[in-house]
Amino acid sequence: MEVEDLGHHISRRFNEDLERVRNMVLSMGGLVEEQLERAIKALSEGNSQLGLQVAEDDVKVNRMEVSIDEECSRILATRAPTAGDLRLVIAIIKTITDLERIGDEAEKIGVLAARLATVERPSTNYRELRNLARHVKQMVHGALNAFARLDTKGALDVVKADNAVDEEYESIYRQSITFMMEDPRTITRILDMTWMARALERIGDHAKNICEYVIFMVHGKDVRHIGVENIEAEVEQGARRLESRT
Amino acid sequence: MTLPSRWASQIAALGALLASALILGWWFGAAGWWLAGASLLYVVFTLRHLYWLDRALDGHRRVPLFETRGLWAEVFARVEKLRAKARNRKKKYHRLLREVRESTGALSDGGIILNSDHEIMWFNRAASNLLGLDQATDIGHRIDNLLRYPDFVAYLKQPTGEGITVASPRRETGWLHVQIIPYGTDQRLAIIRDVTNEKNVERTRRDFVANASHELRSPLTVISGYLEALGEGGDVPEAWRVPVAEMQRQAERMTRILRDLIELTRLESADAVADHDFVDVVGMLKPIAQEFEGKQGPTVELALETDAALLGKESELHSIFYNLVNNAVRFTPPGGSVRLVWRAAGDSAVFEVVDTGIGIAEEQIPRVTERFYRVDPGRSRASGGTGLGLAIVKHALQRHEGQLTITSREGKGSTFSCRFPKERVVFRSDAVSAVL
Numbered sequence: 001m002e003v004e005d006l007g008h009h010i011s012r013r014f015n016e017d018l019e020r021v022r023n024m025v026l027s028m029g030g031l032v033e034e035q036l037e038r039a040i041k042a043l044s045e046g047n048s049q050l051g052l053q054v055a056e057d058d059v060k061v062n063r064m065e066v067s068i069d070e071e072c073s074r075i076l077a078t079r080a081p082t083a084g085d086l087r088l089v090i091a092i093i094k095t096i097t098d099l100e101r102i103g104d105e106a107e108k109i110g111v112l113a114a115r116l117a118t119v120e121r122p123s124t125n126y127r128e129l130r131n132l133a134r135h136v137k138q139m140v141h142g143a144l145n146a147f148a149r150l151d152t153k154g155a156l157d158v159v160k161a162d163n164a165v166d167e168e169y170e171s172i173y174r175q176s177i178t179f180m181m182e183d184p185r186t187i188t189r190i191l192d193m194t195w196m197a198r199a200l201e202r203i204g205d206h207a208k209n210i211c212e213y214v215i216f217m218v219h220g221k222d223v224r225h226i227g228v229e230n231i232e233a234e235v236e237q238g239a240r241r242l243e244s245r246t
Numbered sequence: 247m248t249l250p251s252r253w254a255s256q257i258a259a260l261g262a263l264l265a266s267a268l269i270l271g272w273w274f275g276a277a278g279w280w281l282a283g284a285s286l287l288y289v290v291f292t293l294r295h296l297y298w299l300d301r302a303l304d305g306h307r308r309v310p311l312f313e314t315r316g317l318w319a320e321v322f323a324r325v326e327k328l329r330a331k332a333r334n335r336k337k338k339y340h341r342l343l344r345e346v347r348e349s350t351g352a353l354s355d356g357g358i359i360l361n362s363d364h365e366i367m368w369f370n371r372a373a374s375n376l377l378g379l380d381q382a383t384d385i386g387h388r389i390d391n392l393l394r395y396p397d398f399v400a401y402l403k404q405p406t407g408e409g410i411t412v413a414s415p416r417r418e419t420g421w422l423h424v425q426i427i428p429y430g431t432d433q434r435l436a437i438i439r440d441v442t443n444e445k446n447v448e449r450t451r452r453d454f455v456a457n458a459s460h461e462l463r464s465p466l467t468v469i470s471g472y473l474e475a476l477g478e479g480g481d482v483p484e485a486w487r488v489p490v491a492e493m494q495r496q497a498e499r500m501t502r503i504l505r506d507l508i509e510l511t512r513l514e515s516a517d518a519v520a521d522h523d524f525v526d527v528v529g530m531l532k533p534i535a536q537e538f539e540g541k542q543g544p545t546v547e548l549a550l551e552t553d554a555a556l557l558g559k560e561s562e563l564h565s566i567f568y569n570l571v572n573n574a575v576r577f578t579p580p581g582g583s584v585r586l587v588w589r590a591a592g593d594s595a596v597f598e599v600v601d602t603g604i605g606i607a608e609e610q611i612p613r614v615t616e617r618f619y620r621v622d623p624g625r626s627r628a629s630g631g632t633g634l635g636l637a638i639v640k641h642a643l644q645r646h647e648g649q650l651t652i653t654s655r656e657g658k659g660s661t662f663s664c665r666f667p668k669e670r671v672v673f674r675s676d677a678v679s680a681v682l
Contacts, residue, residue, distance in 0.1 A: 022391075023388060023390070023391060026390070026391045026394055027390065027394060027396070027399055029394055030390075030394025030395055030396050030399060031396050033394060033395075034395060034396055037413070134418070141415065144394065145392065148387060148391040148392055149380075149383055149384065149387065149392075151383065
């Protein structure tokens with residue numbers, strides 16, 4: 001589906017419905033991004049109140065997911081979309097599930113940050129966690145940008161970035177084991193840190209999923225579980241196809 | 247009516263043609279045919295010129311001219327003139343447009359033109375640098391799809407006030423200020439400014455004031471403690487009795503100023519919106535009124551016209567009410583009166599302090615909420631104020647989405663009224679019916 005296709009429909013109302021639900025997804029994305037941002041801020045500033053606030057605000061994300069879901073069901077039922085439109089609706093339904101999960105992970109991070117704020121902070125002020133968080137945040141941002149622009153190249157970049165995030169998580173995990181063996185008194189704190197790294201790593205995975213839906217939506221190719229190289233090949237092939245058509 | 251000469255000559259030529267055809271026709275004996283032939287000739291001649299005129303208007307450059315003078319020559323000359331003029335104008339506009347583009351491109355502030363659906367119509371280089379927009383792909387996209395901060399989206403829907411400050415999407419610790427200005431029919435201009443430096447300076451200033459206040463407080467506590475001991479103990483030489491008492495008063499005043507400064511920085515650095523705790527306003531106003539009633543000075547009267555409660559932060563609301571009453575009492579001479587009114591105004595609720603004090607000159611009203619602003623330096627210092635009370639009121643009220651209105655007449659008295667929006671007000675009767 002080309003970008004311009006969104007604007008060419010016999011029924012104007014149908015168009016508006018699709019456009020509106022797409023906008024809703026992106027504003028849900030904005031909310032999730034903010035939740036993540038605040039959760040990480042709670043960690044780096046040791047602000048337990050902010051952390052708990054993030055956890056509390058997760059209901060907003062959930063509420064948006066439900067209302068977008070309803071809207072999609074309504075479109076499927078009343079408009080019976082086909083081809084590119086159907087792919088758009090399917091991609092949206094899947095995307096909001098992942099966004100909601102990202103929201104849940106942000107909630108977890110908020111609660112963990114609130115707990116970590118009450119114990120002694122390491123001298124690095126969780127530098128490795130903040131680094132991981134920055135990368136993950138960029139992934140989510142990139143995924144939503146790719147969704148907004150229907151930009152498969154951008155989506156591909158995010159998919160590639162996921163490997164680096166996985167590696168970072170791996171190294172935090174190993175480091176944590178070393179710390180716990182060195183000084184068992186820190187186990188509680190280190191466990192919380194590991195949980196938080198785990199939550200961030202999961203967010204990276206969800207961002208990657210969203211990008212795969214973007215590729216599916218634009219090129220009509222399911223690129224899940226086929227490896228980065230194959231995804232890259234599909235994206236290039238799809239881009240060539242689009243070019244030759246215009 | 248006088249005909250232009252080109253028309254006169256054309257008509258004369260036509261007349262001559264027809265006349266000669268008539269004479270020749272009469273001579274050869276077929277006047278009708280000759281006349282018809284001459285007319286046909288003229289029609290063909292005119293049609294040919296019309297054809298060329300049409301081509302000329304279509305934009306063909308080379309139009310052959312059969313005449314150098316007369317009606318058609320002049321018509322073509324005029325068409326050519328018009329076209330040259332239009333060409334020049336077009337060139338001028340192109341140049342102008344390019345200059346405008348270049349100059350807006352060179353601006354350090356980002357500019358984006360949006361249509362009524364928030365779709366991006368145009369943006370300059372600074373905007374693409376600040377927000378990470380792409381000239382090739384992003385025209386026609388909705389801006390709230392690319393700039394997704396919930397605060398910004400809310401502002402975009404209702405662009406009121408001074409604009410909004412959001413985190414930079416490209417720089418880790420950057421801040422951007424976005425203001426949206428509607429213009430024309432349904433067009434909007436979004437202006438984006440990098441305010442990272444301002445934000446940092448502001449933060450440094452706030453941190454400095456907060457730290458300085460905290461650091462000053464501990465030595466002051468020690469000084470106040472010893473002064474108090476000195477004042478109470480009887481072994482102070484007679485000559486030092488008055489100075490010690492004065493020192494004690496000034497130390498107290500300093501403590502109050504520091505307390506207010508800390509309160510003010512706390513208000514500034516907290517979230518933009520206060521909590522929504524249930525606060526019993528009536529229960530809060532009664533003790534405040536009692537506290538001021540007993541003292542010498544104006545009479546304090548409390549008029550509770552509603553039993554409405556507020557949703558807000560208790561300590562801040564107390565600070566709003568206390569500071570307003572304190573302020574009114576200090577500027578009202580003994581014998582005057584201060585009236586505290588808590589009333590409903592439609593869906594909202596209003597707290598009013600009406601005094602019969604010295605009043606404020608009109609030009610000074612907008613400035614009284616600035617910190618340390620003194621209407622009359624001598625008098626207010628004598629009255630023991632910190633100069634921060636109204637600044638605290640303003641900030642705390644802003645966090646409750648409230649509005650402070652000040653009306654005053656010099657020598658007659660002032661009215662300070664705080665209006666709380668309906669989202670913050672809980673009327674008891676509603677509460678009761680909600681429970682039932």
